[in-house]
Structure formats: C-alpha cells, structure tokens
Amino acid sequence: MAANAIREGKIVVFPTETVYGIGANALDEEASRRIFEIKGRAGDNPLIVHVSNIEMAERIAEIPREYRSAIERVWPAPLTLILKSRGRVAPSVTAGLDTVAVRMPAHDVALALIRESGVPVAAPSANLSKKPSSTSAAHALSYFNGKADIIIDSGRSAYGLESTVLDLEEFKVLRPGAFTPDDIEEIFGSVPSIESETFEKPKSPGTKYRHYSPSTPLFLSEVEVKELASILKDFGRSYEIGFIGSSDSCKRLRRYAKHRISLGRSDDLYSIASNLFDALIKIDEKGADFAVIEGFEERGIGIAIMNRIKKASDHKKFSNVSELEMLVRHLPGC
Ligand code: TXA
Numbered sequence: 282m283a284a285n286a287i288r289e290g291k292i293v294v295f296p297t298e299t300v301y302g303i304g305a306n307a308l309d310e311e312a313s314r315r316i317f318e319i320k321g322r323a324g325d326n327p328l329i330v331h332v333s334n335i336e337m338a339e340r341i342a343e344i345p346r347e348y349r350s351a352i353e354r355v356w357p358a359p360l361t362l363i364l365k366s367r368g369r370v371a372p373s374v375t376a377g378l379d380t381v382a383v384r385m386p387a388h389d390v391a392l393a394l395i396r397e398s399g400v401p402v403a404a405p406s407a408n409l410s411k412k413p414s415s416t417s418a419a420h421a422l423s424y425f426n427g428k429a430d431i432i433i434d435s436g437r438s439a440y441g442l443e444s445t446v447l448d449l450e451e452f453k454v455l456r457p458g459a460f461t462p463d464d465i466e467e468i469f470g471s472v473p474s475i476e477s478e479t480f481e482k483p484k485s486p487g488t489k490y491r492h493y494s495p496s497t498p499l500f501l502s503e504v505e506v507k508e509l510a511s512i513l514k515d516f517g518r519s520y521e522i523g524f525i526g527s528s529d530s531c532k533r534l535r536r537y538a539k540h541r542i543s544l545g546r547s548d549d550l551y552s553i554a555s556n557l558f559d560a561l562i563k564i565d566e567k568g569a570d571f572a573v574i575e576g577f578e579e580r581g582i583g584i585a586i587m588n589r590i591k592k593a594s595d596h597k598k599f600s601n602v603s604e605l606e607m608l609v610r611h612l613p614g615c
Pocket residue numbers: 297299300301302303326327328329359361363375378380381382384386404405406407442443444445446455456484485486487488
C-alpha cells in the first residue's frame with residue numbers, strides 16, 4: 282500500500298535505522314515539492330535520496346570507480362554520500378546543485394518500501410523544519426497528522442541520530458552522524474576531514490539552518506554536575522528548571538531541577554544518542570521556564586551528539602553562575 286502510494290506521488294513517513302523519514306518519489310517534481318511544503322523547509326536545502334540497491338544509485342548518480350567496492354561493502358548503512366548527479370531526480374530534490382545525496386538505509390521496512398515502489402525515494406527527516414527529528418511514529422504523527430498520506434509505525438529508531446553526510450569528492454564529512462569518523466576510516470582506509478560549523482557558505486546547505494530546537498529555552502552546561510547543582514540551587518527559587526542529561530546526573534540534580542529527562546548512562550553514548558531527540562521533544566511537555574542540557578565526550582558518535590546538542594541550544598552555553606544569569610535575563614517575559 283505504501284509503495285503504491287509512493288508511485289502515485291503521495292507522501293509516506295517511513296522508519297529507517299537513523300530517524301524516521303518523510304518520503305516521496307524522487308523522480309516526481311510535484312511530489313518532492315510537497316515535502317518542502319509540508320515541512321516548511323527552505324527550497325535551497327536539498328533532500329537525501331534513498332535507494333534499495335547499488336544499481337538504483339547508479340541510475341541517478343555517478344559512483345566513482347575507486348570507491349565502488351567500499352560502497353558495496355558499507356551499504357546499507359547510516360552513511361549518505363554526496364555524488365555527481367545524472368540529472369534524473371526531480372530538480373527540487375537537489376535544490377539546483379549538480380550533486381545528489383544518496384543513501385541505502387539499513388532497515389528492512391525502508392528497503393522493502395523502496396524496492397516495492399521501484400523508484401528512488403527522496404526523504405528528509407520527518408520533522409517540521411527547525412524541530413527535533415522523529416525517532417518514533419508518534420513523533421511523526423504529532424508533526425504530520427493529516428498532512429502525510431501514510432505513516433508507517435516500526436517502533437523506535439535504532440540510532441536516533443541522522444546519517445553522516447560524506448562528500449566523496451573532498452572526502453569530507455559535511456554533517457557528523459551515526460556513522461563515526463572511525464567507521465569511515467575502517468571502510469575507506471583514510472580519515473575524512475570534517476567541515477567546520479562556522480563556515481559561511483556550507484557545502485551542505487542544511488547545516489546553516491537552526492535545528493532541533495525545543496520551544497523551551499535550552500542552555501548547554503559546560504560544568505561538572507556537582508558544580509551545576511550549586512549553580513542551579515539559586516535559580517530554583519524563581520524558576521521551574523528542566524534538565525536533560527545522563528541518568529547519573531539526573532539523580533544528582535533531583536533537588537535542583539524540577540523536570541529531569543534521562544538519556545541513559547553517560548558511558549553508553551549510543552543510548553544517549555537514541556534518546557536525545559525524544560528528550561528534546563518531551564521537554565516541551567514539562568512547562569519549564571528553561572532547561573539545561575549537559576555535554577558529552579566528543580568522540581565517536583559523541584561528535585554527532587554534541588553537534589545536535591549545540592544546535593538545539595542555539596549555541597547558548599554557560600560555565601558559571603553569571604553566564605547562566607545573563608542567559609536567563611534574556612528569557613522571554615523576563
Ligand atoms: O538519517 C538521515 O540522513 C535521515 C533519514 C530519513 O535518512 N535523513 C535526513 O535528511 O536527515 P535531512 O534532509 O534532514 O538532512 C539532509 C542533509 C541536509 O543537511 C542537506 O543540506 C544535506 O543532507 N544534503 C542533501 N543533498 C546535498 C547535496 N547535494 N550536497 C550537500 N549536502 C546535501
């Protein structure tokens with residue numbers, strides 16, 4: 282049913298191993314445009330095209346000969362490759378670029394959907410623009426009820442963070458994601474460079490937009506949990522404080538932050554990743570005046586975790602009381 286819907290130009294939300302995607306036939310301009318409309322997505326931010334086999338990828342993009350065997354080995358995986366486009370996908374999908382982002386998702390339901398529809402499926406993450414990505418069908422339903430034609434519920438996403446976007450021409454990570462630099466080195470035999478976030482005109486257009494933001498003002502704590510407890514103590518008298526962090530930190534802050542959401546054990550970064558977007562969505566149900574999120578070690582998948590946390594907090598961070606005071610002073614209504 283969902284594959285038929287894709288063929289008929291309809292919009293289908295489907296699971297992948299990273300996050301849920303909101304998909305349409307990548308060869309159909311009208312259908313692809315609907316995705317931009319429904320998400321409220323800027324037209325200059327191209328979509329990832331999902332394929333179910335290498336031949337499908339080759340129909341829409343040029344696969345460099347020197348990387349072909351590595352790509353055959355690695356896919357399906359949470360790794361999106363920027364390849365030269367053959368100009369076959371709908372123009373809105375590539376936002377006018379001569380490259381196209383291609384990925385083969387490691388999820389049976391996603392692969393079956395693409396295979397059965399027989400066309401490549403363009404799909405950004407299933408969230409309204411600027412909001413946290415969906416890691417469950419319930420999240421997608423809260424964003425797209427009545428707007429998407431079909432939502433496939435396949436439980437929680439395994440990684441909970443989007444794929445890594447790798448530009449093969451420059452061998453550069455444009456967006457850190459579920460596939461770590463170590464994973465890339467293992468498959469391709471060399472270490473990728475990583476695009477700096479402060480770049481004025483990023484090669485991956487999506488990285489310049491605000492992202493993953495809850496409505497609750499969110500600040501990144503750069504101090505140890507013990508010090509955070511003493512900083513929050515004073516604020517607790519005047520504000521309802523939310524906290525997102527490891528299970529251990531949640532426990533230690535129970536007297537200082539009224540609303541706490543645990544991401545899991547701090548030494549299990551894959552668990553932290555898989556709970557992050559759900560926490561960023563749930564924090565808005567708590568009614569906190571502001572929320573604090575703690576940082577994690579920037580290694581392996583921690584690089585992608587911190588990338589999302591920095592964006593979700595709009596780069597607002599503090600490392601002492603007066604810096605938090607400054608942030609709180611600028612809260613709406615203060
Ligand atoms: O895990 C994922 O990648 C999920 C699932 C659904 O596959 N999809 C996803 O799509 O995260 P989206 O649209 O939220 O992010 C796609 C990113 C954006 O930053 C976009 O700018 C970049 O990929 N991108 C797409 N085409 C590109 C291109 N031709 N050149 C450079 N960056 C591109």
